[in-house]
Amino acid sequence: MREGLVDLLDSVGLQSEAFSSPTELLNMELPDLASCFVLDIRMPGISGLDFQARLVAAGVRIPIIFMTGHADVPMAVRAMKAGAVDFLTKPFREQEMLDAVTRAIELDGMRLESNRQAIETFTRFQTLSERERExxxxxxxxxMNKQVAGRIGVVESTVKIYRAQVMRRMGAQSLADLVRMAELLRLAPAPITSLRAILDRPK
Incomplete structure (x- = not known):
């Protein structure tokens, strides 16, 4: 099955790598290009659903496609609620898998672009002084400017200067831009590059 999937994906120009178990996967560095996991529900050592749960808990958002020969409705519902892109029952048509992988890679491409924006925003935020961050x-x-002035103990004109500096250094064109950047900074997860640390964490 693994080799067949590799050949199928290769036939349409999609690079893939096969692993015989989650243990083999542990040493893999997470890719920095749009990708996805294709997992069997039943794997040695840890079930596909448990593996998915550990990834989600650790903040790994790479899309997952599940395949199984023993599907049931509760299992499929659990997988999809946890963020699986698709749930394929064996035997499935080759086109079903290709469609699922294409959709998953498109979704991951959007995730990576969002991460790129978060990194760029954080890099700019690092250039701000403590007062500018405040x-x-x-x-x-x-x-409002007057309220900020009262809160930090300066005159309103000084707040306007700080505010202009913040806008320039953050590359914000408007207050709405700055609010979006602030939200991005609050929500951005810590970068994760390896699966080993994830699966080695206590449950």
């Missing part, structure tokens, strides 16, 4: 936090929380 002003950014208060302004994006909805406070």
């Amino acid at each position: 002003v950014m936090d208060l302004v994006t929380a909805g406070l």
